[in-house]
Amino acid sequence: MIKLVAAVRRRPGMTHAEYADYVREVHGGIAVANKLALRKYVQNHVFDSAYGTLGDTGYQLTLPRDSVTELYFDSLETMGQTFADPYTREVVGPDGVNFSDLPAALSLLVTEERAEVPRPGPGAVKVLYFFMAAEGMAPSVFQERRQHAHEEVLADPSGAVARHLRGYEWNPALPAGDDGGYFGGSGQPAYEGYATLWFDEGEAVAGIRAYEAGLARHAQEHGAFHLPSLSFFLLTREIVIFDDTESLV
Secondary structure (H helix, E strand, C coil): CCEEEEEEEECCCCHHHHHHHHHHHHHHHHHHHHCCCCEEEEEEEECCCCCCCCCCCCHCCCCCEEEEEEEEEHHHHHHHHHCCHHHHHHHHHHHHHHEEEHHHHEEEECCCCEEECCCCCCCCCEEEECCCCCCCCHHHHHHHHHHHHHHHHHHCCCCCEEECEEEEEEEEEEECCCCCCCCCCCCCCCCCCEEEEEEECCCCCHHHHHHHHHHHHHHHHCCCCCCCCCCEEEEEEEEEEECCHHCCC
């Protein structure tokens, strides 16, 4: 299964609350009315976030986000069929102008790799951490280095991250490309993927800051594997619009 992801910013003149209501009730309803080959549709509504690093103006290239859409498909073929369908082209797609700042949309195609954590749980807060590889670093090297850094952070004897983290998955970007312009984004930076981390209510900020500090320590000891100034994380509430993947079990 593959996942098409879009980090979206609300259209000009719209409040975050108006955006959240519209994308959940109206746009979500349009998708439910005709699911086509879409297996699962998740909206992650952003309520807090952080961009860049102190003293580095590179973060100014990173745009704020209001939600992250996750669309699940069985394959590239079924995804292509869905986007080519008249319902998508004439109903779902055109609705984007009613809520999205289309040129600002950031999209990537990923797979989903769930991993075990020391203290699993449901986690009310879902944090999405988008990573941009260090300049000149090959994707395969980045993936290896990031995995090593993640394992090192969880193994920290202080337990700073392990005691907070309730769930984790890595979403590596596929070389197959992006959404072909469906979400409207153009000229947005290319990301190597994003980590999804679940925390209990009230522990998310402490947990993600501890995780971020662990990555920084790893970079100091082994060299940087990502660009903190263009990487960012979003604290979200997950809303599952529909999930038909249980039929695959």
